Amino acid sequence: MNILLATDFTEAAKHAINCIHQITQTWTSRKEIHFTLVHGFKPHVPYSNTPSIPVYYDPSLKSSLQQKLEHEKGSLQFTMQVDTLFEEGPLPLVIESAVKNKKADLIVMGTRQKSAFERVTVGSNTAEVMQKVNTPILAIPLEAKCKQMKSVVLTSDLESINIDHIHFIKKWLQDNHAQLKILHVSDKDKNHETLIKKTAMHHHFSETMHEHHFVYNNDPIAGIQEYIGKEKPDLLIALPRDKNFFQKLFHISVTEDMVYHTQIPILILP
Known part of the structure; x- marks a missing residue:
């Protein structure tokens, strides 16, 4: 099974990755599972956390995020077979491409509920991915407990x-x-x-x-x-x-x- 792990390096994404790792520990097909960390890089970032503020191009951001992705991969390699996919573009489009290239069987995405704005943006991302691919999506809320799904x-x-x-x-x-x-x-x-x-x-x-x-x-x-x-x-x-x-x-x-x-x-x- 090929599983895509969507990450934006937030606590929600880390929580989702940790959960799917724990969930698959007891699977009989565990050794046949291959994970891919997927990150959609946006070269333009806002001047502040306020969404209405204009954006600017940050040339150093790409290198920084690539290092973050490789660091995250390194922390997971001890417990799972994992590689990375780093592409420029909105996350839904990057995942759509990854599904085809990796022949993904499952997409794992974290969702967070700390504020109305975060809920809208993350929920919209997942909803857009759902419209673009025919691959099962496991959406894991930040508040969800990581446990076996009995x-x-x-x-x-x-x-x-x-x-x-x-x-x-x-x-x-x-x-x-x-x-x-x-x-x-x-x-x-x-x-x-x-x-x-x-x-x-x-x-x-x-x-x-x-x-x-x-x-x-x-x-x-x-x-x-x-x-x-x-x-x-x-x-x-x-x-x-x-x-x-x-x-x-x-x-x-x-x-x-x-x-x-x-x-x-x-x-x-x-």
């Missing part, structure tokens, strides 16, 4: 599911020795048992140990957040039909404190 929740809208996604989920469950819970969110109580038996998803997971869970809410995102807050699973697997799904799920209103906002890793299958 309890996995898959969101379902009872629509058809890509067979490649089925294979990926089954392999993920096997590697993590995880239990699968399929979450259905609807605005009213329906005859779910009859509906589920008619779906391709039910057929594909018939030989995989799993449970079906139901939440009634007219807002699917709020329903997912409610379930996560109550059940506290280790991972959410999302099959977003709506490209704004990630932003809706990860964004917290500046004025409203959402009790059930997501603080667990999300595996996005575009």
Whole structure:
């Protein structure tokens, strides 16, 4: 498996890299995993931390960031097989290129929640990557605890599911020795048992140990957040039909404190 580790040298990126390292420690395919640290270099930087201030060209920045990337690689080589990819351009475009060149099977990205501005920028990066590639993305919030993913929740809208996604989920469950819970969110109580038996998803997971869970809410995102807050699973697997799904799920209103906002890793299958 080829895994891309997106890094901007922030605590969020370091946390995500540390988490995927810990998660894959017990995988039977551990020796077959190859990691690539990916950094998208922007030669123009702002005069200050204020986004509205004009930018200037810093010729020494490229060399400094390359050294940072190699230093980060050096600190990881003792525990994982890793190389680096350093390219000029916005991170989503650099990752899109890396996915093709490295034949990546998974992209790991950190997300941070310290401020509204950071949440918007990081969330937008991940959402844009999701639109550009068809590779699974593991988004790990800075607040998420690094632990084995024994309890996995898959969101379902009872629509058809890509067979490649089925294979990926089954392999993920096997590697993590995880239990699968399929979450259905609807605005009213329906005859779910009859509906589920008619779906391709039910057929594909018939030989995989799993449970079906139901939440009634007219807002699917709020329903997912409610379930996560109550059940506290280790991972959410999302099959977003709506490209704004990630932003809706990860964004917290500046004025409203959402009790059930997501603080667990999300595996996005575009």
